[in-house]
Amino acid sequence: MKYVNLSEIMTAKVISICNLKGGVGKTTLVMALAEYLAGDTMYKKRVLAIDLDPQSNLTSALMSEEVWEKEFNNRGLTLPFLFKNPEYFLEDAKNDSFIAKHNISNVRNRNYFSQLHLIPSSPRLFEIQEDLPSGYYSCNLKPVELLRTIIKPLLNNYDYILIDCAPTINTVVRSAFLASNACIIPCVPNRMSIHGLELLLEHIEKFNRVYVHNLKPVGTLISRYNRTMAQTENLNSIIVNPFYPPVFETKILERAKIAEGLELSNYLTYKQKYDDSHDSMVKLAKEFIQRVGR
Ligand SMILES: Nc1ncnc2c1ncn2[C@@H]1O[C@H](COP(=O)(O)OP(=O)(O)OP(=O)(O)O)[C@@H](O)[C@H]1O
């Protein structure tokens, strides 16, 4: 008789989206994956997006400034405060008032989203991440362990937790690695993004050794592809390199509409927001589920 492990089925997959190169589309892809996984009728996944980047671009793409300021930032409920006052977040873990649960995203049919939640950030993380203590004695945790600790009681509430990482290696990014089962590396097929990918893979290998962890790079996601000859040559070199995580079949093209999508605007349908990349995003969500598991 085959036993099904229910806890395994119910537990969220935690995925970091990262590359050491900036501007490769990490935030855009977290936004799109979150919107399609939660909202597309085929998938209906329960998604929590976490903005771990002090630039806070994911936060401004998914939630209004007014709600962010009044309900989260002014109340000390954005991510930097997790690293400043972890005790409060840990005590509050059951109420999870640091999670924004309403009116996330400007996709018009968001009322049909099965669940799209956000842990918002704030630029204050820039200063806080520079001055982290070696440990928090009140809760006996190191900064690198905080995100994993805060996520743990939430794992049964979601199918996917997507973490938008800053293009750097520091304790805050390491805290995402420690909290994650897998990572996806967006890459524009150009030299510097490929360097960013390579360097990140080296860091992940070292990280897994030092922290006795198994963060698995499950895919390289080609982004902002403009099909020039130079980019196509670079793309082919990425595809054939056995040391890189396997390339997603779905490639995201360079499109003005996608760039506009990071600006939270009036309600839009998926097609208005993603234009001719809508079908690619649907396919990407499907491939994501196959790659990462349900
Ligand atoms: N497929 C695309 N087509 C056109 N523009 C894009 C595309 N993807 C992202 N962009 C634009 O490129 C810029 C960088 O994208 P994004 O912020 O998603 O990258 P990032 O990797 O998160 O950057 P950072 O490292 O600064 O966090 C943004 O202005 C965004 O709107």
Ligand SMILES: [Mg+2]
């Ligand atoms: Mg970003």
